Amino acid sequence: MAELVDAGLLDRVMDRVDQDGLALTGEGGFLPELVKAVLERGLQAELADHLGYEKGDPAGRGSPNSRNGASPKTLATEVGQVPLAVPRDRAGTFEPRLVPKGSRRAGGLDEMIISLYAGGMTVRDIQHHLARTLGTELSHETIANVTDAVLEEVKAWQSRPLEEIYPIVYLDALVVKVRDGHQVRNRSAHLAVGVDLDGVKHVLGIWVQAAEGAKFWAGVCAELRNRGIRDVLIVCCDGLSGLPEAIEATWPHTTVQTCTVHLIRAAMRFVAYGDRKKVAAALKSIYTAPTAETAQTELRAFAESEWGRKYPAAVATWENAWERFIPFLAFPPEVRKIIYTTNSIESLNYQLRKIIKNRGHFPSDDAVIKLLWLAIRDIEDKRARQRDQERGLPSSKRKAPGKLVEGGIVPGWKQALGALAVHYPDRLNTYL
Template sequence: MTTVAKQDPADSARIKAIEEKLLANPEMAKLIDELGTSTTDANDLVRGLLQASINRGLNAEMDAHLGYGHSDRDGKTAAGQGNHRNGYYPKRVDSNYGPIDVAVPRDRNGSFLPTMVPKGSRRLTDVDDMIISLYAGGMTVRDIQHHMITSMGVDISHETISAITDAVLDEVMIWQNRQLDDFYPVIFLDALRIKVRDGGRVVNKSVYLAIGVDMDGIKHILGIWLAKEEGASFWANVCANLATRGVQDVFIVCCDGLKGLPQAVEATWPDSMVQTCVVHLIRAANRWVAYGDRKAVSAQLRKIYTAPTEDTAIAALEEFEASELGVKYPQSAKVWRDAWDRFIPFLQFPPMARKVIYTTNSIESMNNELRKATRNRVQFTNDESAIKTLWLMICNIEDKRAAKRAKQGKRVAASSGRLIEGRKVANWKQAINQMAVAFPDRFEAYL
């Protein structure tokens, strides 16, 4: 049995009041009569009403800009002769209901900037917002074009759709170059692989995301960087970018053994530590192990990263190497040996702090969402297109997460917003206290 939702009486009253006002307006009533007798197409009626309301709204904007109405001579005199109306110019904009012709008022000084139909715009914003939303959800330009034709009867070219999505590039640049905090206790770095057209051929490139945890435990996406090959020079540019944007110090950078990153971090922030993600080490070690033995191998490896000291950890590694499983899978032990210098900083931390830097899962969850969203795209046309698309996808993912948290009734930190995950790292208060006690010289200036 289908249940029909009852309309809110307050909404019904508002709708009725609006209808009465429309019918009471002689101009609007005349327009409705004309449209109703000239066509049976309801689309034309709505388009005509929209056109009339936009023209009326533009004139109201001009009245507010000048400080007096169109026929208000007394108001014009009171406002002085510094500025006044200077006719109109015609403009055609697309909408969900077809093209609309509007008359945009002008002023003598040329200082009037309409908001209903902004200068340079060729479409009403609802169409633009829909296209950007579909693009952010992972649909390709061709998919969007097909969707607009089939669902709305609006035929928009590939070039127009690209131009609409390109409009966010300025916003991307503002976000990518925004000021950051001067200190982040933890920064997580991770990458995903995408295909980008470069110089007439398609190549694999890595997209790197950085998530910084501030002193309150809130996670922020600090930036997006694209590279064909990682190395010391690339990471030096990334670190220089963060430093230029205000990051004066980082306590620890957690990553997956990225080549050249430790040297770049230590050169930019000499007191920082680079920590290899423990979960990545476990996965890399198990890559060489038969499925039936992975549980047993992981149990022995656990003794290494739960060891209280470096001496205990190396003893646990040697014990694994000498065991039957260690002899059977020597490459698993070699993974830990090769990463040892970047693993041992982990052992200096107290238990709660270890839980924070144990894994880069907080950034991997974002990357997994991005992989799902990019699945439809065989390739990106260029680097700018890749950055733009990924930024829009991140906005879309974060909006969905915020809506989910709001539905569940979870509180969101006051500083959270778009591109912020909106909740603190688990057990952050205990972790930051333990780190501050263990390393007082590093935290004293920021507490």
């Protein structure tokens, strides 16, 4: 590239772009022609290496194998359709590596398709985008096959072995639309994020709920246990139906903690917008109480207050969730600030909602899992590239975001782990 720039060749190309309207991509564009020239030259070099002599070399006379013309082939690339003349040999033993037999797309194009799909574009959107921007025509089936090629990787990820213990597991859900026969139904795609003994967060799996609560969660817990999880100290979730019973059947001593933030939001559904700040301030004394007894007293006080009498449904929301809320109050502040909310997984779900909001519906549950997995990988890859670009800069000038979930570290984990070790000495210390 430096030699091309020094020779002024690129300047001449750009002058043609400005003055003569030379296209860079698409049919007849400069870049497809450049790719064509490079690939065909490379294919000729591969054939010469295979035959053992260059074209026109007298050393090839009498050779048992020789050149035998070329076969036409169109290769879809990131810069458009590239027509190639692929050389042949008479013995039919030449196997090109640069453009393998049967391949119709450059490898980079597959990566582009998967990246566009992970960003929320449908197969039809990708088809139109490639045709409009690159002049590359790919069928709906071809693009679908490219995205389906990652399904094996998704299945391997979904069945990978896990650690024996996760001190904390967060569960939250996204609502997605999935075609079921001739109808489109709302389903919940649940994501589980586990915190290991080092305080590192990992997405443990993605499940689309098609069955009733208890049956569904029994299957999820059985799968996690089969993948190696022997114990979970605390599961933080949003009062999911059937989950506590499934957990108690799989890990009898696990604490199921209702997310306090979800509980506040549920209560606020019954509160007029203009009163929400005052009601939220009144509720704060409940979830910041030092003990469960004090919290019970504060709840009674709230129920008897002006706001409690005005919004009895908000009081009922807290009373109905009370048994799953109070375990949180038995822990010191170091642990409370980690388990009182599922924010660490909600931030991930917020990003995923932005990706799926433009899609009408998914054809199957597997398609939901495939897109969510690709989106998580794509989000983390983008953030990693941003951090790499700022590597070496002073911390005051770094603006790249940290890891969203996968591989991120829980703030204040050392203190929280120490508190958990005191609270669960028999279950935790054997792993430390």
